[in-house]
Amino acid sequence: MKSEINIAVVDDQNLFRQSLAILINSINDFKLVTECSGGQEFIDALQNGCEIDVAIIDLDMPGINGIELNKYLQANYPAIKVIILTGHANEMLITQMINNGAASYLMKNCDKNELITTIEAVVKNGFYFNNEVKMALKNSTNQRNILTKSISNVPIKITRREMQVLDLICKDRNNNEIADSLYLSVRTIEGHRTSLINKIGCHTTAGLVLFAIKYHLIDLGL
Structure with missing residues (x-):
């Protein structure tokens, strides 16, 4: 920072x-x-x-x-x-x-x-x-009270590694922290983040989180 x-x-x-x-x-x-x-x-x-x-x-x-x-x-x-x-x-x-x-x-x-x-x-x-x-x-999604992880209805193909990165993004981790958690380079994580943004069609990290919430890819813990 x-x-x-x-x-x-x-x-x-x-x-x-x-x-x-x-x-x-x-x-x-x-x-x-x-x-x-x-x-x-x-x-x-x-x-x-x-x-x-x-x-x-x-x-x-x-x-x-x-x-x-x-x-x-x-x-x-x-x-x-x-x-x-x-x-x-x-x-x-x-x-x-x-x-x-x-x-x-x-x-x-x-x-x-x-x-x-x-x-x-x-x-x-x-x-x-x-x-x-x-x-x-x-x-706002008008879905069940308990959200379950499922990619069956997601309109794009997300790889297993991208799902791991997306999950950590939703947990407020930055690129360095995600790289440490997954034993990958920061550059590799940046690549996965860019790939997700391009696939989803959003412009910000917050957009990735909104996508994950919409398609039940994360448990909000609420």
Whole structure:
């Protein structure tokens, strides 16, 4: 993981945004690059050369809201990891935001440690799904309460090794950790990850996890 994480906070609630900015600046290796009161202000900052690794975005904002801003970032700045931080716990909304490329989804009543964990995880692994998000994704499939591993209905052919890699990706392991677990080189793991992304047709690691959930390839442990 890079030594310093450049972070943006986008929220129209001044006191909340300012308090979050103070918190971020108090954490070693976190650098608050900008705090913005709305989507257009953040877009302007990016177009003026602001370099961001992680954007923490509220959903309810005047003008360009969080849903629209996330879509814009996925299309124009896909390297930025978007963390939705909101007061909305609606499962359909959670699923929509993750399907639209958000790397994580948190409630505003989360504690400091979960926020830190989430920021570090999305930089390290590309996504972070807590139990609330996993439950929303699980329920969105309208399947049995107990998911079983089966590749019989998967529309693509996944090799045994790719299944092993996919399983470890879903357990929040990065390429180095997967390589150590499977006694393979990091380059080989990168190849399997790229192959999975190409076969599935997704663009992010989170997309691999969504695919695994949809086709019952992992046990969420919920």
